[in-house]
Amino acid sequence: MLRKGFLYILMGSVAVVMFLSTAQVMGQEDEDYPQEPIIFTKPVKAVIFDHKYHIEQGLDCDSCHDDPFEMAAGTAEQNDDFNMKSLYEGKYCGTCHDGESAFAANTRCTLCHIGVKGYNRLMGTPEKGHGEH
Numbered sequence: 001m002l003r004k005g006f007l008y009i010l011m012g013s014v015a016v017v018m019f020l021s022t023a024q025v026m027g028q029e030d031e032d033y034p035q036e037p038i039i040f041t042k043p044v045k046a047v048i049f050d051h052k053y054h055i056e057q058g059l060d061c062d063s064c065h066d067d068p069f070e071m072a073a074g075t076a077e078q079n080d081d082f083n084m085k086s087l088y089e090g091k092y093c094g095t096c097h098d099g100e101s102a103f104a105a106n107t108r109c110t111l112c113h114i115g116v117k118g119y120n121r122l123m124g125t126p127e128k129g130h131g132e133h
């Protein structure tokens with residue numbers, strides 16, 4: 001009896017595992033965005049943008065692609081107007097970070113600006129002075 005019960009549990013677990021992996025494959029299309037944050041380093045080092053966080057806010061890809069952002073990291077940074085003035089005028093991140101759809105770009109600077117220290121931490125670069133002669 002005990003053995004038979006064990007067999008049922010085993011079969012049940014196999015079914016659950018199969019179901020879960022199928023669900024994962026089917027859900028993959030939605031998750032096809034960069035899993036690691038994108039870090040801007042121009043003109044200033046460094047500004048963080050996290051897809052995961054933004055998607056979790058319920059935003060569609062359409063709300064950012066291809067306007068105001070191309071689906072290619074490094075594109076905005078090539079533009080001379082990728083700066084705070086443009087954000088304040090409602091371009092780039094300022095499309096939403098206007099104090100209505102999301103916190104305004106002229107507030108909470110350090111939520112976006114992680115600085116050189118934050119950049120080094122994320123990239124795993126050793127602290128300055130470490131290992132120097």
Ligand code: HEC
Nearest residue numbers: 032033034054059060061064069070071072073074075076
């Ligand atoms: C809130 C804004 C926002 C949303 C929503 C968003 N993205 Fe992005 N995405 C960006 C930004 C910003 C970049 C970087 C663009 C740049 O550097 O010019 C980017 C870049 C990308 C890239 C290029 C990554 C690389 O390494 O070149 C891909 C792929 C991408 N997004 C896919 C998606 C998909 C798929 C969705 C929807 C599930 C999505 N994005 C939703 C803002 C967004």
Ligand code: HEC
Nearest residue numbers: 048049053057059063064092093095096101102103111112
């Ligand atoms: C399509 C709208 C949209 C765009 C474009 C957008 N964001 Fe956001 N962002 C949001 C929303 C919504 C939130 C969550 C609400 C809030 O925090 O006010 C958010 C929150 C954030 C946060 C807070 C994360 C935290 O941990 O609290 C950061 C940082 C951020 N955005 C950076 C950026 C940067 C950098 C850009 C441009 C590269 C950008 N966002 C573009 C909608 C947007």
Ligand code: HEC
Nearest residue numbers: 040041042043044047082083084093097105106108109112
């Ligand atoms: C919603 C995200 C966000 C917030 C909030 C934000 N910034 Fe920025 N900032 C950016 C982005 C994106 C860039 C351009 C990319 C880069 O320089 O790495 C930038 C660039 C800059 C630059 C260089 C370009 C320029 O305009 O001179 C300065 C200086 C700057 N920010 C200062 C600030 C200060 C001060 C605050 C707070 C009052 C602030 N930022 C808040 C996203 C943000």
